[in-house]
Amino acid sequence: MTKIAIVYHSGYGHTAVIADAVAAGAKAAGAQVHLARLESASQDFTPALEAVSGADAVIFGAPTYMGDVSAPLRAFFEASSKIWMGQGWKDKLAAGFTNGLTFGGNKDHTLTSMWVLAMQHGMLWTGPGVPLGNMNGNTSAAPEAANRIGSALGVIAQSDNAAPDVTPPAGDREFARLLGERVAKLAAKLAG
Amino acid sequence: MTKIAIVYHSGYGHTAVIADAVAAGAKAAGAQVHLARLESASQDFTPALEAVSGADAVIFGAPTYMGDVSAPLRAFFEASSKIWMGQGWKDKLAAGFTNGLTFGGNKDHTLTSMWVLAMQHGMLWTGPGVPLGNMNGNTSAAPEAANRIGSALGVIAQSDNAAPDVTPPAGDREFARLLGERVAKLAAKLAG
Amino acid sequence: MTKIAIVYHSGYGHTAVIADAVAAGAKAAGAQVHLARLESASQDFTPALEAVSGADAVIFGAPTYMGDVSAPLRAFFEASSKIWMGQGWKDKLAAGFTNGLTFGGNKDHTLTSMWVLAMQHGMLWTGPGVPLGNMNGNTSAAPEAANRIGSALGVIAQSDNAAPDVTPPAGDREFARLLGERVAKLAAKLAG
Amino acid sequence: MTKIAIVYHSGYGHTAVIADAVAAGAKAAGAQVHLARLESASQDFTPALEAVSGADAVIFGAPTYMGDVSAPLRAFFEASSKIWMGQGWKDKLAAGFTNGLTFGGNKDHTLTSMWVLAMQHGMLWTGPGVPLGNMNGNTSAAPEAANRIGSALGVIAQSDNAAPDVTPPAGDREFARLLGERVAKLAAKLAG
Numbered sequence: 001m002t003k004i005a006i007v008y009h010s011g012y013g014h015t016a017v018i019a020d021a022v023a024a025g026a027k028a029a030g031a032q033v034h035l036a037r038l039e040s041a042s043q044d045f046t047p048a049l050e051a052v053s054g055a056d057a058v059i060f061g062a063p064t065y066m067g068d069v070s071a072p073l074r075a076f077f078e079a080s081s082k083i084w085m086g087q088g089w090k091d092k093l094a095a096g097f098t099n100g101l102t103f104g105g106n107k108d109h110t111l112t113s114m115w116v117l118a119m120q121h122g123m124l125w126t127g128p129g130v131p132l133g134n135m136n137g138n139t140s141a142a143p144e145a146a147n148r149i150g151s152a153l154g155v156i157a158q159s160d161n162a163a164p165d166v167t168p169p170a171g172d173r174e175f176a177r178l179l180g181e182r183v184a185k186l187a188a189k190l191a192g
Numbered sequence: 193m194t195k196i197a198i199v200y201h202s203g204y205g206h207t208a209v210i211a212d213a214v215a216a217g218a219k220a221a222g223a224q225v226h227l228a229r230l231e232s233a234s235q236d237f238t239p240a241l242e243a244v245s246g247a248d249a250v251i252f253g254a255p256t257y258m259g260d261v262s263a264p265l266r267a268f269f270e271a272s273s274k275i276w277m278g279q280g281w282k283d284k285l286a287a288g289f290t291n292g293l294t295f296g297g298n299k300d301h302t303l304t305s306m307w308v309l310a311m312q313h314g315m316l317w318t319g320p321g322v323p324l325g326n327m328n329g330n331t332s333a334a335p336e337a338a339n340r341i342g343s344a345l346g347v348i349a350q351s352d353n354a355a356p357d358v359t360p361p362a363g364d365r366e367f368a369r370l371l372g373e374r375v376a377k378l379a380a381k382l383a384g
Numbered sequence: 385m386t387k388i389a390i391v392y393h394s395g396y397g398h399t400a401v402i403a404d405a406v407a408a409g410a411k412a413a414g415a416q417v418h419l420a421r422l423e424s425a426s427q428d429f430t431p432a433l434e435a436v437s438g439a440d441a442v443i444f445g446a447p448t449y450m451g452d453v454s455a456p457l458r459a460f461f462e463a464s465s466k467i468w469m470g471q472g473w474k475d476k477l478a479a480g481f482t483n484g485l486t487f488g489g490n491k492d493h494t495l496t497s498m499w500v501l502a503m504q505h506g507m508l509w510t511g512p513g514v515p516l517g518n519m520n521g522n523t524s525a526a527p528e529a530a531n532r533i534g535s536a537l538g539v540i541a542q543s544d545n546a547a548p549d550v551t552p553p554a555g556d557r558e559f560a561r562l563l564g565e566r567v568a569k570l571a572a573k574l575a576g
Numbered sequence: 577m578t579k580i581a582i583v584y585h586s587g588y589g590h591t592a593v594i595a596d597a598v599a600a601g602a603k604a605a606g607a608q609v610h611l612a613r614l615e616s617a618s619q620d621f622t623p624a625l626e627a628v629s630g631a632d633a634v635i636f637g638a639p640t641y642m643g644d645v646s647a648p649l650r651a652f653f654e655a656s657s658k659i660w661m662g663q664g665w666k667d668k669l670a671a672g673f674t675n676g677l678t679f680g681g682n683k684d685h686t687l688t689s690m691w692v693l694a695m696q697h698g699m700l701w702t703g704p705g706v707p708l709g710n711m712n713g714n715t716s717a718a719p720e721a722a723n724r725i726g727s728a729l730g731v732i733a734q735s736d737n738a739a740p741d742v743t744p745p746a747g748d749r750e751f752a753r754l755l756g757e758r759v760a761k762l763a764a765k766l767a768g
Binding site for chain 4: 067077081106
């Protein structure tokens with residue numbers, strides 16, 4: 001059975017909603033999912049590191065705070081340096097997701113930071129591979145459309161200033177589900 | 193009088209609308225503006241290069257095609273290599289704008305490409321410095337809001353699949369006007 | 385048999401040396417290799433586009449000119465937009481290499497541009513996965529070391545101001561060979 | 577008198593050597609310098625935040641750990657979000673420096689992360705504006721050359737696996753001094 005670790009931080013619960021949707025997509029595609037939620041930049045990262053070490057694929061998630069991954073994920077990345085020395089995560093599949101208050105906010109930079117980390121570890125990277133939500137029409141960014149923003153590097157979700165049970169909208173959760181499904185399928189191929 | 197060169201490419205006229213709005217903002221702030229529109233990757237770039245050489249500041253513009261600056265601007269950047277050898281554009285102020293069909297589409301990468309070029313030339317870079325259009329409310333991305341997308345690296349505009357007289361919307365043109373105004377003011381300070 | 389397309393531009397032959405080394409590595413690992421060398425930004429890209437369409441994996445290569453991919457590769461990327469509309473390259477494996485006169489010169493930006501293009505097409509990305517050439521010692525960047533620069537996103541080669549038969553050095557060619565080998569092996573896994 | 581804040585983290589003292597050289601360059605050019613060294617991701621950032629608020633320009637510094645700014649600087653960036661809400665750092669000048677064991681290691685990504693933060697705050701960005709150390713010769717990267725690596729986005733230093741009193745080499749310290757001098761001169765112009 002393909003094993004997927006989802007290592008993420010969520011400040012107010014919106015990114016956790018996306019993490020859950022990613023997990024649901026991966027499970028529905030037959031993977032066993034380990035959700036490792038980070039709480040702070042100074043916590044013990046051993047369990048989360050071990051979750052990745054034991055998995056075929058890893059999906060990183062964090063809110064975009066001031067244009068990059070939040071500090072807990074950054075600190076987790078640093079804590080992976082000993083594993084990096086021995087290239088212990090080599091050839092695993094990696095992907096990422098992020099969430100923020102705007103459509104922009106430099107979320108691509110956040111996803112690029114995740115990719116850079118994955119490359120240092122010798123992992124492969126996949127984006128969501130979901131066509132643009134408004135590709136064929138005139139209306140931009142309907143909230144029910146998967147990939148309403150036009151994101152290729154990973155999943156970008158946008159949450160209004162409201163509770164996680166109402167935002168991010170259905171389209172973003174569907175986008176996240178599709179990423180989980182894709183990673184599960186590709187990881188199975190690579191493991192096979 | 194502060195001189196500003198706007199070097200841009202526009203495939204279907206939408207990016208040109210943004211260029212014109214940038215120019216209007218710069219002129220209203222007292223600058224003399226030279227608009228240099230590129231037509232192809234194989235054209236003679238001498239006039240556009242000279243426009244930058246004679247200016248205090250330069251604002252680059254291009255549609256985002258497949259996630260980066262369009263080929264004519266890329267070829268213009270390459271053509272600046274002889275000037276780069278002598279650091280002929282050193283200490284000028286630079287900024288950028290882009291436009292595309294979606295809110296995402298890796299437009300930050302386009303603006304980053306412009307910034308990298310500016311840094312190689314020893315120029316300074318300024319973003320638009322405009323607060324997020326939806327910062328204080330729940331409604332994301334109203335078309336009449338300047339910086340409705342949340343762009344900090346440069347101006348990002350989004351055009352629907354329609355003619356340039358109806359799209360990009362008023363908010364994006366206002367955002368562009370504010371960039372032109374900002375560059376004119378900062379260039380005057382640096383020249384002073 | 386796994387098919388790999390290598391689409392690259394080389395201004396003075398140094399990048400071509402790297403392309404040949406990548407090809408040799410891929411062939412030795414059992415792949416059939418199609419080398420498509422681009423000549424200009426205004427050429428007909430149909431044969432190169434078809435080479436990618438017919439392959440399991442693609443490796444992009446270009447010299448870094450003024451901090452990004454050279455104009456012919458940029459124009460090739462643009463020419464792939466019709467294939468992108470139908471996501472015709474989805475699920476292929478992608479990788480990249482670049483070369484320049486310095487160790488820096490923003491070559492990571494060049495490789496990031498290739499990655500962004502690959503993500504828009506729904507492809508997977510792999511770096512070289514080669515440990516740093518100077519990881520365990522005090523001496524930085526011996527020319528005979530593979531990955532002497534410390535590059536994770538793709539292959540970075542550095543050429544002195546001399547002919548392609550003497551530079552880039554052996555370490556860079558070995559680094560390129562290892563990338564070709566890696567892409568061939570991973571593409572076979574994904575195809576299997 | 578122009579005031580410059582240098583906010584940096586240094587794990588083993590090598591980045592601190594660069595910070596000191598930047599400070600020396602800025603002081604020699606007539607600026608008053610406030611060095612704020614960060615110690616951890618969970619510290620109180622109030623003094624460092626106030627140092628930036630009281631300065632005309634800020635220079636960020638951090639070692640590159642796993643391809644990005646180290647966690648203390650990342651956490652400092654996050655802690656600036658309240659100031660960002662009111663755009664309290666708008667129009668200040670910003671620049672950056674980093675250090676690592678290799679010439680590569682994705683140090684450009686580290687500098688890009690600093691630039692993204694600066695842009696969100698509405699600041700201007702300047703690189704070092706120093707010509708490449710090996711531009712005219714065949715020998716790459718002599719340790720006594722300023723900008724021996726070819727860095728345009730900020731100062732990149734490389735330290736061997738030795739104590740900070742012997743590495744990074746003289747060329748990197750000179751490169752850092754030139755950045756400090758440049759920021760001091762440009763900040764004086766902008767303040768004038």
